[in-house]
Amino acid sequence: MPSTVREYQDAILKAKKEKGFAILAHTYQSPEIVEVADFTGDSFALSKKAMGITEKNVLMCGVRFMAETVKLLSPEKRVLLAAPDAGCPMAEQFVREEIEDYRADHPDVLVVCYVNTTTDLKRACDVCVTSASALDIMRKLPTDREILFIPDCNLGAYVQAAYPDRKITLWRGGCPVHAAISKEETVAAKAKHPTAKLLVHPECKPDVTALADYIGSTSGIMKYAAESDAKEFIIGTEISVVWHLSYRFPDTKFYPLSKNLVCRNMRLTSLPDVLAAVKGEGGEEIVLDEATMKEARVCIDKMIELG
Ligand code: SF4
Incomplete structure (x- = not known):
């Protein structure tokens, strides 16, 4: 059995090739999981990527609604969620x-x-x-x-x-992660890093976004940081985005808006989970009946038509 991060990653890369898996990792996954993924991005970008791949098996490292969206767009594929307990409290708020x-x-x-x-x-x-x-x-x-x-x-x-x-x-x-950030914390972060640009996700409250230099999706925040001449940023979205940006741009400083910007559900996926899933010993296959998929696709197809 592997016992280090590197050994787990090597075992995952070998097993996914043997078993014909593509691994999708949401941007909020930790760096060691992103490193073994075929694609990284936000949930809908990953779902669209999955539509164009040849592998019949897709493993989602993220939360349940993301794996379901992959299945809705690629019903012919076998889609697994690496950590079956990983849900999204917001996605489940209404019925x-x-x-x-x-x-x-x-x-x-x-x-x-x-x-x-x-x-x-x-x-x-x-x-x-x-x-x-x-x-x-x-x-x-x-x-x-x-x-x-x-x-x-x-x-x-x-x-x-x-x-x-x-x-x-x-x-x-x-x-609950983004909405927990307060205006007071945001004012304090700006005072601590007065020359940094504040980039925030629109899931933050309006009194927080009102203080931002840029409001946008996670991919929008990463693009803004990549294209900007600024050398310091306060990142108002899940803390993993700070890690990913820091790796990509080591000469630039990235500060989390709050150390509480941690999605516990996104942290549930581990390398042992990923290895077990690609070996056929873990994860959960997403099973949706045809009528449900047909009805749920209507709003997604409308988005694709209008987008
Ligand atoms: S950060 Fe976590 S809780 Fe918030 S929307 Fe994303 S998955 Fe859901």
Whole structure:
């Protein structure tokens, strides 16, 4: 049995080749997992990557809704989640019946859901968005319809601020990691690093994003940092992004906005989990029935059409 990081990584690379696996790692995974992945990125980018690969087996190192999204876009592939307990509290905040009840009272509503939702919830939604595409897709939706934007009220508030004339209804959902960051912490971080640019994710609260130099998705934050001439950044998203940027740009300083920006669910995947899954001894295969997949695909297909 392997006993070091390097030995685990070597065993994973060997087994994934023998068993015909592609490994997807969300950007919030730790560096030792990113190193064995075929692709790294945000959840929807990974799902699109999986559509174009030849491997029949796909292992998602991330949380459950991400593995489900891969399955929805590539139903012919065998998709496994490396750490079966890894969920996303935000994705599970609402259930389909709540949307259906709202629709019954508001028959003209358009339901827009963040990709961070369960497959079952997606069945009740009209259009899906990512944090990178939300503003653009909103621009393409009919202006005379009420929008119910779920589940993240902070991302929803960011969208509302860009379209102040639109009727956008928000519910009280959100990411417990990003939403926990306070304005006071943010002011303190800026005071500690006065020349650093503050880059934050729109899942943070509006009084935090109001202080930012840039608001964007994780991939947007990484792109901004890569293209900027600045040499110091405060990163207002999951702390792993600080690690990845620090590796890529060793001459630039990256500070976490808060040491509490840690998603415990993203930390659940370990190298032993990955090895067990690619050897056929662990992980969980994502199984969705055809009718569910067909209904849940509607809002994703609409996103692809509009995006
Ligand atoms: S960071 Fe937030 S939205 Fe992302 S998986 Fe963790 S809890 Fe869910």
